[in-house]
């Protein structure tokens with residue numbers, strides 16, 4: 294079992310040395326979020342579907358989503374993360390849990406490390422919070438920053454999905470309800486892909502994130518997908534499933 298002693302957040306300076314076998318300690322800056330929990334919960338509800346699957350996660354962070362898919366019987370686990378320490382820690386977690394032989398985690402941008410490859414199942418919990426670039430609560434800016442409209446990472450992810458899904462392949466991603474779901478659906482349709490909301494969760498938006506949320510999004514979505522009770526705020530967050538359209542237009 295991994296040690297649960299928290300490691301100091303490594304937020305600045307040169308990247309730390311690669312984690313050696315047996316030295317895995319999770320970084321506080323990569324701790325799983327409420328989004329991660331909701332995503333894994335939905336994956337668990339369909340556990341039989343991932344047995345024997347070749348899996349790719351874009352933005353693998355701590356590696357916990359891949360670890361959960363490994364526990365559900367995935368045949369191979371490929372993680373990609375833009376942050377070198379996330380790639381390092383993700384692989385260390387997968388090794389610690391006994392998945393070394395089926396795991397690969399690469400530091401790189403979005404689809405580049407997986408260029409030319411197709412997967413049975415692609416999962417992503419990408420940064421897609423509409424906000425200016427800023428670190429939030431001990432995380433790197435790359436954890437949450439989705440550009441002013443939340444689509445800076447989401448759009449290239451959706452644009453490349455069709456080229457990386459195997460025939461009959463599927464993707465499951467987190468999708469804030471205050472980031473236009475219909476726009477995502479429209480991006481997928483020309484690729485012969487459809488989207489459905491598998492489940493919706495309420496996610497707490499802490500003050501520090503609420504203050505950063507793009508003002509136009511806050512104004513438009515309060516009372517719709519953002520629910521406020523005095524100083525406390527919650528937002529609808531969808532877990533979205535993407536697969537081949539049964540009847541492409």
Ligand SMILES: C[S@@+](CC[C@H](N)C(=O)[O-])C[C@H]1O[C@@H](n2cnc3c(N)ncnc32)[C@H](O)[C@@H]1O
Pocket residue numbers: 324325326328329351352353354355356357358373374375376379401402403417418419420435436437446
């Ligand atoms: C919200 S975190 C999710 C981490 C993990 N999947 C989880 O659920 O806990 C988003 C992750 O995406 C990574 N990321 C941001 N931009 C990326 C990019 N252009 N390519 C690949 N990964 C990226 C971040 O470094 C971060 O680890």
